[in-house]
Amino acid sequence: MPVIHMRVNGNPVSGEVEARTLLVQFLRDDLRLTGTHVGCDTSQCGACVVHVDGKSVKSCTMLAIMANDCEVMTIEGLANGSELHPMQQAFMDNHGLQCGFCTPGMVMSALDIVERNGNDLDEATIRKELTGNICRCTGYHNIVKAVKAGARAMGD
Amino acid sequence: MYDFSYHNPKNVADAVSAMNEAEDGKFVAGGQTMIPTMKHRLASPSDIIDLRGIAELSGITVDGRGISIGAMTTHAEVAASSDVQAMIPALAALAANIGDPAVRNCGTIGGSVANNDPAADYPAAVIALGATVKTSKREISADDFFTGMFETALEEDELITAISFPKADAAAYMKFENPASRYAIVGVFVAKTGNDVRVGITGATPCAHRGMRLEEVLNSNFSADALESVEIPVAKMNADIHASAEYRAHLVKVMTRRAVAACS
Amino acid sequence: MAENGIGVSVRRKEDKRYLIGKGNYTDDINVVGQTYAIFVRSPHAHATINGIELAAAETSAGVVAVFTGDDLAADGIGPLICGVTVTSDDGEPHRAPAHPALAQGKVNYVGDHVAIVIAETLAQAKDAAEKVEVDYGILPAVTDTGSAADEGQQQIHEAAPNNICFNWPLGDKEAVEAAFASAHKISRLDLINNRMVTNPIEPRAVLGEYNTGTEEITLHLTSQNPHLHRLVLSAFNQLAPEHKLRIVAPDVGGGFGAKIFIYAEELVVGWACRKVNRPVKWTSDRTEAFLSDAHGRDHVTSAEMALDKDGKFLALRVMTTANLGAYISTFGTMVPSYLYAFLFAGQYTTPLIYSEVKAVFTNTAPVDASRGAGRPEATFMLERLVDVAAADMGLDPVEIRRRNFIPVDAFPYQTPVVQCYDSGDYHAALDKALALADYDGFGARAEEAKTRGMLRGIGLSSYVEACGIAPSAAVGQLGAGIGLWESAQVRFNPTGNVQVFTGSHSSGQGHETTFAQLVTELLGVPIEDIEVIHGDTAKTQFGMGTYGSRSMAVGGVAIAKACEKLIAKGKKIAAHALEAAEGDIEFADGNFTIAGTDKAMSIAEVAFNAYVPHSYPEDLEPGFDENAFFDPLNFSFPGGTHICEVEIDPETGVVEIIKYSAVDDFGKLINPMIVEGQVHGGITHGVGQALLEACHYDSEGQLITASFMDYAMPRADNVPSFDIDYAPTDPPDNPLGVKGCGEAGAIGAPPAVINAITNALGVKHIDMPATPEKVWRAAQGAA
Structure with a gap:
């Protein structure tokens, strides 16, 4: 079986995987980083979004071996010790999560939105950019608020 | 798997x-x-x-006549390219609306065109802009490339290396999205270069194609109003739970009209 | 008011773990020696099983075991049960065909469970499952709700002639007929309530472990009601004695009803882990969720309203055919009956109501409760019919509602359909909603839209629902096999912090925060010293779980009662410690004080004292730990008015929601931030039903919307931000003054959206989901 190496949340990791192993399976089953979730099997729901070399990807639609030698960032890598990342804090302050299942993907997508669109985001931009992340709980209202507030806080 | x-x-x-x-x-x-x-x-x-490790397949180059996009260039890269935005803004806008941000960070123009999903966006642009598909073996014109549903002129061991798009004087893409998948139920790309108008249609039929009748009308009168009289053949349209053939035919006309309006 | 007590938008205690990726959902749990299960599912909607060949699968790499329905039957396991009896019009209980957890000679829907394959890895289980060869004898399928009971239809179950589960009449048929005969006007509407797939984003999962030493089975699973799971799996499915069965539902990633039910996979995995003496894990993928989670709604209805010359409702008659799917799910019978027709009065004084519900079997996935459960169907029927009646009478939709509202001084109000509403002020909510929506300014906005070639419409929905499910006496009379009370235990530790054990369970509603707010309010303990514990039958006392917007209205009251008991006991302890008479001890703000003095003990000191009872008299028990059960006297009746404003592109039929205003009466709000979040989510769920979501089976019973590629879930760009306000009334039947808020949006939204669309188009009706094509066609017809 192929052996792969990558840095996940700054830490070097390696593992022996079948070629068919998805990145999300490697993260969840091999590395036990279970913050990244699987909510569908057609690349629609976005619960599995992580960053690979700084870009958001759906880790259910990438082979683990494709991330060989890459920098991977998951939800577990954001907080600084007990201090939440400003985007995480904004989700808490704005009640941008309920059951929490889509949340890691939402937060990772939100960071990508800020990266590409800056810190001053309008509602229409946020809503359009979030179409790859499905939430059944919040009705998106407070997620949109959270992303806007988090983006602003990241600029401060 | x-x-x-x-x-x-x-x-x-x-x-x-x-x-x-x-x-x-x-x-x-x-x-x-x-x-x-x-x-x-x-x-x-x-x-x-x-193919992700092949550096020569990525990147965007510009010359006086148009723009060449490496097959492994992602949708996000096309959308964000200042060259594409300057040369063929409609193409950048099309790329910016494929799937969602995470999909755009992985999905590539070459993959999309080679796959030829009947509801994919890029084939409409390739057809309307009269692009040339460059492969590991040859160059294939847009009109010869898309041969059927999920079928292309590519041979088994042939891969797309780049797609070159000639610059158009004006171009616009209008997409009517499937509310579930966000693929095109109907997508129409209109490009006008000199007096030559080309219309690429995706989503409507089993394979992306040129809207010959629409082109004919637009070649003599490039205006949205001119399209009123064009009959879109319902029988050739796809039909599914999201859109009947009749509705798709109607949307072809509406999207074409809107694309033409956006060109002027 | 305590700092983080009732009425404060406290930030949620549970959020941090979710935000840093440390939530603990069922599929996140892995144990040593774990195997993986895949279910072999029927690819046919209706077929006999003539034979199953397992040899190739059994010898496939990594396979631990393969079992079929015969193996389950040999061990006397199952079948799955329905918990509520509905009496049919012939006086007999509803027809209840056997529901084996693994098929017994016949499959009845695509996705029906045929065999379980257990292997060392998930991939190996999938590989082997493909090698199970089933010889099917394909039968014609019944998939259409409206014609399922027609003469000559293919029969699905021998035990259910004509595919009918029950025919359930309610009300005085003759009196209603008489009222119709003398009516000034009769308004009629035929409608479909579209079938939905509930789709919590966390798919269902179960991990079963058997301990040969203790002979205990532990099932980690996705449940809104772990004790209900344990009770049914034990008492009715013979999985294990109740004291040898532990159910742990850790963090639950959304439920909305879909995780109430006791599913085949849960029973089979629980049985199989003992059989193979290895932990067995099954996690649904989204395709399986579409195929085998219980679906929601799916009614075909004809409704008629008789009106007098002033537009007053004289009588309502409703005929509904409800699709139960291939088998009766756990509460399948209850949803289209008691949770549906009992709401037909809505907010109105309609004096006479008659309805018949025919529940039918089809070759589709079982149908059961889904956010709102029966009440969205009732509200959609009624609020659409009221708009049709308004048009028939030439009245504004606001005016016809006002003329028929139950007046504020009429409460408690006995409706003709069993329910007795305890409180409400429907005019107040309507007035506030009209102001919030700027209803009066609509005409100008519609004119402006017209200049852009767009059609604007505005629609209202004034709903009432029954929550706080449910008074045991009432549901017992109706045929429920259980009571619907709730339990609580509030336990002080010696150092003064508090553990709250509740039989409710959160699937995102924020119980760890709101229940802690209740306790900090009542006992004065800082909120950070309070921990809410739920979801584990080994930790918490028996409880009924979470559904029907009941957690605060029933479970919260149980917690409050336990707190009262603690205060009573604390007075005894403080009296003893402070050497005072018990009657002289007062409790306020977390302190027990001798009245009129400054001699006091904090509740933490009392707790410590209770666990160090060195000098207690005989009649004073040590310990500071009380439990309570609460059985409500009545349902609670949230209500309100939602107003939706849409803009339609007549050329494409695309509907955009421009503004959505909701004014609800939930009684007292414990945490307004959380309540608002519930409303947002509910509205979006309802908008999904109105505009996007449709579950389609083809005539052969194939599910053609089996993924998010074909089943349109509401996404961030399908909805606007919402305008939310409240018009609370105080419910005398609820000790906390709360009514429940989790389902209101999903109930109020669908008719508000559709009424806005019919208003924009000037048409009588449009079925849900109002897809662009349907709206375009309607616009063509209207033009």
């Missing part, structure tokens, strides 16, 4: 030879269609030849 042998060639020649040695190999570009298909066990290639 069934298991397979994985190959990670660094150049096109190695990719082609890996394909020729494989029992039932598949090239994978961004993987955004191939991986879900394999997850559902609807494809069982013996070998996966990952």
Whole structure:
């Protein structure tokens, strides 16, 4: 079986995987980083979004071996010790999560939105950019608020 | 997913030879269609030849006549390219509206065009702009490339290296999205260069195609109003739970009208 | 008011773990020696099983075991049960065909469970499952709700002639007929309530472990009601004695009803882990969720309203055919009956109501409760019919509602359909909603839209629902096999912090925060010293779980009662410690004080004292730990008015929601931030039903919307931000003054959206989901 190496949340990791192993399976089953979730099997729901070399990807639609030698960032890598990342804090302050299942993907997508669109985001931009992340709980209202507030806080 | 042998060639020649040695190999570009298909066990290639490591397949180059986009250039890169935005803004806008941000970070123009999903966006642009598909073996004109549903002129061991788009004087893409998948129920790309108008239509029929009748009318009168009299043949349209053939035919006209309006 | 007590928008205690990726959902749990299960599912909607060949699967790499329905039957396991009896019009209980957890000679829907394959890895289990060869004898399928009971239809179950589960009449048929005969006007509407797939984003999962030493089975699973799971799996499915069965539902990633039910996979995995003596894990993928989670709604209805010359409702008659799917799910019978027709009065004084519900079997996935459960169907029927009646009478939709509202001084109000509403002020909510929506300014906005070629419409929905499910006496009379009370235990530790054990369970509603707010309010303990514990039958006392917007209205009251008991006991302890008479001890703000003095003990000191009872008299028990059960006297009746404003592109039929205003009466709000979040989510769920979501089976019973590629879930760009306000009334039947808020949006939204669309188009009706094509066609017809 192929052996792969990558840095996940700054830490070097390696593992022996079948070629068919998805990145999300490697993260969840091999590395036990279970913050990244699987909510569908057609690349629609976005619960599995992580960053690979700084870009958001759906880790259910990438082979683990494709991330060989890459920098991977998951939800577990954001907080600084007990201090939440400003985007995480904004989700808490704005009640941008309920059951929490889509949340890691939402937060990772939100960071990508800020990266590409800056810190001053309008509602229409946020809503359009979030179409790859499905939430059944919040009705998106407070997620949109959270992303806007988090983006602003990241600029401060 | 069934298991397979994985190959990670660094150049096109190695990719082609890996394909020729494989029992039932598949090239994978961004993987955004191939991986879900394999997850559902609807494809069982013996070998996966990952094109992501081939540097020569990526990048965007401009010359006086148009723009050439490497096959492995992602939708996000096309959308964000100042060259594409300056030269053919409609193409950048099209790329910016494929799938969602995470899909755009992986999905590639070459993968999309080679896959020829009947509801994909890029084929409409390739057709309307009269692009040339450059492959590991030859150059294929847009009109000859898309041959049927999920079928193209590509041979088994042939891969797209780049697609070159001539600059148009004016162009616009209008997409009517499937509310679930966000693929095109109907997408119409209109491009006008000099007096020549080309219309590329996706989503409406089993394979992206030129809207010849629409072009004819627009060639003599490039205005949205001119399209009123055009009959779109309902019988040729796709039909599914999201849109009947009749509705799709109607949307072809509406999207064309809107694209023409956006051109002027 | 305590700092983080009732009425404060406290930030949620549970959020941090979710935000840093440390939530603990069922599929996140892995144990040593774990195997993986895959279910072999029927690819046919209706077929006999003539034979199953397992040899190739059994010898496939990594396979631990393969079992079929015969193996389950040999061990006397199952079948799955329905918990509520509905009496049919012939006086007999509803027809209840056997529901084996693994098929017994016949499959009845695509996705029906045929065999379980257990292997060392998930991939190996999938590989082997493909090698199970089933010889099917394909039968014609019944998939259409409206014609399922027609003469000559293919029969699905021998035990259910004509595919009918029950025919359930309610009300005085003759009196209603008489009222119709003398009516000034009769308004009629035929409608479909579209079938939905509930789709919590966390798919269902179960991990079963058997301990040969203790002979205990532990099932980690996705449940809104772990004790209900344990009770049914034990008492009715013979999985294990109740004391040898532990159910742990850790963090639950959304439920909306879909995780109430006791599913085949849960029973089979629980049985199989003992059989193979290895932990067995099954996690649904989204395709399986579409195929085998219980679906929601799916009614075909004809409704008629008789009106007098002033537009007053004289009588309502409703005929509904409800699709139960291939088998009766756990509460399948209850949803289209008691949770549906009992709401037909809505907010109105309609004096006479008659309805018949025919529940039918089809070759589709079982149908059961889904956010709102029966009440969205009732509200959609009624609020659409009221708009049709308004048009028939030439009245504004606001005016016809006002003329028929139950007046504020009429409460408690006995409706003709069993329910007795305890409180409400429907005019107040309507007035506030009209102001919030700027209803009066609509005409100008519609004119402006017209200049852009767009059609604007505005629609209202004034709903009432029954929550706080449910008074045991009432549901017992109706045929429920259980009571619907709730339990609580509030336990002080010696150092003064508090553990709250509740039989409710959160699937995102924020119980760890709101229940802690209740306790900090009542006992004065800082909120950070309070921990809410739920979801584990080994930790918490028996409880009924979470559904029907009941957690605060029933479970919260149980917690409050336990707190009262603690205060009573604390007075005894403080009296003893402070050497005072018990009657002289007062409790306020977390302190027990001798009245009129400054001699006091904090509740933490009392707790410590209770666990160090060195000098207690005989009649004073040590310990500071009380439990309570609460059985409500009545349902609670949230209500309100929602107003939706849409803009339609007549050329494409695309509907955009421009503004959505909701004014609800939930009684007292414990945490307004959380309540608002519930309303947002509910509205979006309802908008999904109105505009996007449709579950389609073809005539052969294939589910053609089996993924998010074909089943349109509401996404961030399908909805606007919402305008939310409240018009609370105080419910005398609820000790906390709360009514429940989790389902209101999903109930109020669908008719508000559709009424806005019919208003924009000037048409009588459009079925849900109002897809662009349907709206375009309607616009063509209207033009």
